[in-house]
Amino acid sequence: MNHHPRKRFGQHFLRDPIIINRILALIDAKPGQQLIEIGPGQGALTTGLLTAAGALDVIEIDRDLIEPLAKRCQPFGQLCIHQADALQFDLCTLLNDSCAAAISESIPASSTQRLRLIGNLPYNISTPLLFHFLKYAHCLDDLHLMLQREVVERICAAPGNKTYGRLSVMVQTYCAAEMGFIIHADAFYPPPKVESALLHLRPYLQPAFALGNRQHHATLVATAFAQRRKTLRNSLRELISTAQLIAAEIDPNARAETLTIAEFARLSELTCNPHISP
Template identity: 50%
Template sequence: MAHIPRKRFGQNFLHDYRIIYDIISSLQARPGDHWVEIGPGQGALTEPLLKEGVHLDVVELDRDLVALLREKFKQRDNLRIHSADALTFDFATLADDSRKLRVVGNLPYNISTPLMFHLLDNASCIQDMHFMLQKEVVDRICAAPGSKKYGRLSVMMQYHCATELLFDVPPESFDPPPQVMSAIVRLIPHQQPPVEVHDVAKLNKVVTQAFSQRRKTLRNSLKTLIAEEDIEALNIDPTLRAEMISLSDFAKLSNLLQNDAA
């Protein structure tokens, strides 16, 4: 019996073989790689990945799909299936000392952002990540200062990772088709952060407050955190809006915060 996609799990199953081929090609999987697939669904990417000779762990929340995958791939000895919620799963337990994890997933749109930040908590054991996301989210992740799409997600993801939009995926590539365009993004965790940040929580605090009212200038949006003269002392124009401020300047602003402002 065919599995019926469940809206509560945000299930949109990829079935376009051309897109599947393009994704597998972009992954550049090699025999012996240790891959983790999040939300494998019915195994559209699982099967071609296994054929590359990788060691694969998959994390699936839907128990019916877990049963389907176990039956479909019962002959495969290079696959482990975890019936679990990826938002709470401890990905570090899958890593070993010899090789970092490579992560791929067609992420449900409603949990994509918290799931990416959950993974970044284990960034030290991750080599790279390739995700299918809503195109709007990918555009925000990759946006540069000065863009209307540039915001908190852009700054925080670019602090943690090198980001790259690979290609778009149209709605008709899925069953059922989503109402939006999707895209594939590549995220490579930085071995060393691109800027000096004393406390990532303070960076997140400054960035979140600066973008909470995008039309306000830094002088107004950050006035409860940082004095205007202190912003000017960093050679940052306090009359600019958050969308004009680079990651480097946000880092400088966050490093001004005292411990009692965290």
């Protein structure tokens, strides 16, 4: 496939066959599963996913890649290409209306089977894409994503770790997160300037924490980490009083990086519904 990678789309095409096979083995796609690939590019993973599952939906923004991708994948299975911006795409519209559902009698209209998401995400929009995917976590079974190594480390970080921050809290509130293997720059063309890593997310079937207002929770977390060296008493003074922090059994002199996912959820509920006891 003769296509010059476009910088404006953040294109770095995966080309190392060993890495490709390792990723496909971890995904372990099966017939009947509803798979979605974000940014299939030149089809490095696409052909393997199709071979394993028989059907696949892909979301690709670069219209110049669509025709060659369709031709390359034609022998391997049923490919449904959506020429769209993944940041604007409602993933839940594919639930039971995917390429796999269209050809498989094993997925009835009333099925509760969720989608599996795979993608080599552009570095320049990886964080906005992650937050977009979280909006559809209830429709997703799992996600296998290639991201900048530093971003994956931040997502999977634990409280007290220097890389623990807003991204860690927001992702781990809704998903179990696991860092996979490192992918060196020379596995891609053109090679990026940084290492990548594989990230596996599994959204919780039932929310780990009952958040009455997800937007309020997001604002609270962002505010707490905006000036991470400040104590919570100071960083959250516009959202929560010292008395409320104490009532929630949280040290007002603590910093955001020390709070657990559960403590952030508790603070969110307390400040969103001030009459609820901690």
